[in-house]
Amino acid sequence: MHHDHGDDGQDPKEKINYKATFRLLYGLIKTRKGPFLVAFVYMVSATLLSLFIPMIVKYVIDTAIPARDPRALLLAAAVYILTTLLFLYFNYLQVLQLARAGQDLIVDLKQRILSHILSLDLEFYSSMPVGRLNARVQSDTSTLYALFTNTVITIVNDALMFAVVFCVMAFFNLKLTLMLIPMFPVLALFGWIFVKVTSPMFVKVRKIAAEIPGFLTEQLNGIGVLQAFSREGDASAKMEALNQKRFTADINVELYTVIFFLSIVFLHPAATAAVFHYGGRMVLDGKMTVGVILLFVMYLGNLFEPIFRFSEHLSIIQRSFSAGHRIAKILELKPGLTEPPRPHYLTSVRESIDFRNVWMRYKEDSGWVLKDVSFKLPRGKSLAILGETGGGKTTVTSLLFRFYDFQKGHIEIDGTDIRKLSLGSLRAAIGLVQQDIYLFPGTVMDNLKLMDASIPDSRVHDAIRLMGIEAFFKKHPLDKVVKEKGANLSIGEKQVISLARAMVLDQEVLVLDEATSNMDPHTERLITTAIKNLLKHKTVIIIAHRLSTVRNADEVMMISGGEVKELGTHDELLAKGGLYAKYYRLQFGEGE
Template sequence: MHHGDPREEGPDPKEKINYKATFRLVLGLIKPRKGAFALAFAYMVLSTLVSLANPIVAKYIIDTAIPARDGQALMLATGVFFANTLLFLVFNYLLMMQLVKTGQDIMVALKERMLGHMLGLDLEFYSANQVGRLTARVQSDTSTLYELFTNTAVTIFSDAFMFLAVFGIMAVYNLKLTLVLLPVFPVILAFTWLFVHVSSPLFVSVRKLAADVSAFLTEQLGGIGVIQAFSREENTSARLEVINEKKFRAELRGELYAVVFFLTVLFLYPASTAAVFGAGGAMVLGGTLTVGVLVMFILYLGQLFEPIFRFSEHISIIQRSFSAGHRISRILDVKPTLTEPAQPHYLTSVKNGVEFRNVW
C-alpha cells in the first residue's frame, strides 16, 4: 500500500481542499522564480501608482484650473491625465507578458516533476488509479493551476495594494466621508467567507468528476474495437451521459454560487455611491467640501470597488486552482513501497554458480 494513496472511488461531497498542502506546492513553485515574480510585482506597483494619480488630476482641474480660467494649467493637467493612461497600459502589458512567460515555465517544471515522480511509483499505484485520471492530473489540473500563476495571484496582490492605497488617499482628503463606506466591508467579508466555505467541497467534486470523464474516454476509446464488436455503443454513450450530467450539475451549482456572490458585491457599489453622493453633497452645500474632492471620491470609489469586483470574479478561479493543486499534491505525496537503499550492496562475484529452485 502506498503512503498517501490517492485512489479515487468517486466524488466525496464532504472532502474539502487542503489549503495547507496546496500553499506548500504553490510556494515551492514560486520560490525558484522569485526574481521573475519580483519584476512582475514591480510592474504591478507602477501601474497601480499611475492609475491612482488620475482622480487627483481631475480634482485639480475642477477645483483649480477651471475656476482660475487658466488654459495653460488645464492643458497641462489634461496632458498628464492622458500620459498616465498610456503608462498604465504599457505597465499592464509588461506585467501580463512577464506573468505568461513565468507561468509557462512553472507549468513545464510541474509536469516534468509529476511525470518523474509517477515513473518512480510501483505498479500497485497504476492498478489503483485509472490512466485517464492520471492524465487529468498531469494535463487538466496543471492547466487549471496555470490560471493562478498567470493572472489571479498577482492580480490579488495588485488589488489589495490598490484597495489600501485608495482607502488611504480618501481618508487623507476627508476622513469623515471615507468612514461612510465602512459598514460595507463587513458585509463583503461575511459573504466571501460563506462562499469559500460552501463552494470548497463542490470544486473538489468537480475536479474529480472531470477526471472521471477523462478516465472514461481514455479507456473506452482505447477499447473501441471491442465496443463495436459487441455492439456496446449505446451502453457506452449512456454511461458517459451519466458522468457528464453529474459534472454539469456540480459545475452549475458552483457557477450559481459565484453569480450570487458577484451580484451581492455588485449591489453594494451603487449603494455606496449613493451614500457618498448624499453625505458628500451635504458637505458641499455646507461649505466643508469642494466639488473637486467629491468628484475625486466618486472616481476613487470606482477604483475601490474594482478590486472587489475582480476578486468576486476570480474567487471561483481561485477555488478551482486550489482544488487542482489539492489533487496534484495528493499525487506528489504518494511514496513508493520499494525504494533504493541509501547504501546498496553490489554483487561482485559468484561462487559455485547460481541455483534456481521452484522457478516456473
C-alpha cells in the same frame, strides 16, 4: 506497498488539506521569486499610475476650470495622456513577465508530477486509471497556471490598491471615508459564506472533471471490443450521464458565484449614493469641493474593483486549491519499492540467477501467490515456465524485475540479494518482451532502438543477422512507418520486432512472455527462429506457449498454485509421466 493510492476519485465530502496544498504552491513560487517580483513591480507601477488619474480630474474641476487657464487645461490633458500610455506599457510588461514565469513554473510542475508518477510501483498503476493521471498532469496544472499568472499576484496588488485608495480618500475627507467602513464587515461575511458553501462543490466539480477524460480514454482503448459487441450506445449513454453530472455541478457552482457577485455589486451603487448624498451636503455647506466628490466617485470604482475581482478570484482559488490538493496527494505517495541505502550496481550476470525458497503475497491479509519457489538459472542458459493461468508464472518474472517485493526467501544474482542492487542497474541488465507488445509511433528502426539515437545502425543490422530474420525486414524495411501501438502490424509481426529489439538493446538477461495468439505458419517459423537464436546468445526466462520453445529450453519448470511442481529438462519431465507430461499432452497433443 501502497495502501492508499490517493485516488483521484476524490470524495466530495473530503476536506481539502489547505496546509499541504499551500505548502506545495508556496514551494513552487518560492524558487521563482525574482521573476514574479519583477511582474509585481510592473503591476504596482501600473496601479499607482491609474490612481493618479482621478487627481488629474480633481485638478481640472477645482483648479484649472475656475481659474480659466487654457495652459493648465492643456497641461492636464497632456499629463492624462502620458499617464494612460505609461499605465498601458506597464500592464503589457506585467502580462508578458507573468506569462513567462507561469509557463516556466507549470512546465517544471508537470515534469515533477510525471517523474514522481514514473517512480511509483506497479501496484499504484493497477488501481489508477490512465485518464485520471492525465487529468493530474494536464487539467490540474492548467488550473494552477491561472492561479499563478493572474490570481495570486493580482490579489496582492489589489490589497495594495485598496489600502492606498483608502488612505488617499481619508486624506481628502476623513469623515466621508469613515462613513464607508460599515460595508467591509458585510463583504467579509459574504466571502466567508461563499467559501464555506462552495468548497465541497468545487471538489465535486474536480472529481467529475477527472472522471470524464478517464472514462473517454478507457472507452477509446477498448473501441474494438465495444464495436464487436455493439456496445457503442451504452458507452455513449454513460458519457452523456457523466457530462450531465458535470453540467449540473458546474451550474450549482456558477449559481452561488453569481449570487455572491451580485450581492457585492449592489454595495457599489449603495456606497456611491452615500457619497452623493453626504458629499453633496458638504459641498452645499462649503466643507468640500465638487472635484473631491468626483475624486471619491472615481476612487470608489478603484475601491470596489479589487472586491469584484476577488469574488471572481475566489472561484479560481477554490478550483486551484482543489487541484493542488489532488496533486499534493499524488506527490506525497511513496514508492513501495525504494533504492537500498548503499546500492550495489549490476554490470553483468557472471554466474547465475537464484530463487531460493521464495514466498510472495500482494497484501498482508491475502493468500500466498508464490510458495517456496526455488530454481537456479546459470548464465547463458534458458528456463521455460509452464502452468495454468493464475498459477504464478508472471509473478516469478515480476519479482526478478523487483516490480514487487517478496516476503520470505532469497532472490540473488551472482550471490547478491536483488534488494541490495540498484533498481536502475537491475532493470537495465534485464530485457522484457511482453505478450501485449507496445510499439511507438515512428519507424521500425526507431522502435528497434527504443528511440535511442545513440545506438548505431550497425548494431541493429548485426542483431537482425544473428537472429536469422533478415527476410522479415526485407518485407518490413527499417524505414517503414509504424502507427501508434503498431496498429498497422499483426500480433506476430509486432512480436518479431519486439524480439529483435531485445537483441539490439543487448541486455544480458531476457524475460520473454510468448504470445498465445494463433499466427500464420510463416510468422510462426520466423518467431521460432528468432527465439532459438536468442537462446544461443542470452540468459532467458520464458513463459512458454510453444512446443518448439519448450523443447529448445535448457530446463522446464512446471508451476501450479504458486508452487514448483516439477523442474528438469523436457525429456526428463516427459519420461517422468507427471503433471508436466499431462500438461504437455493436453496442450501440444500426445503425438507431438
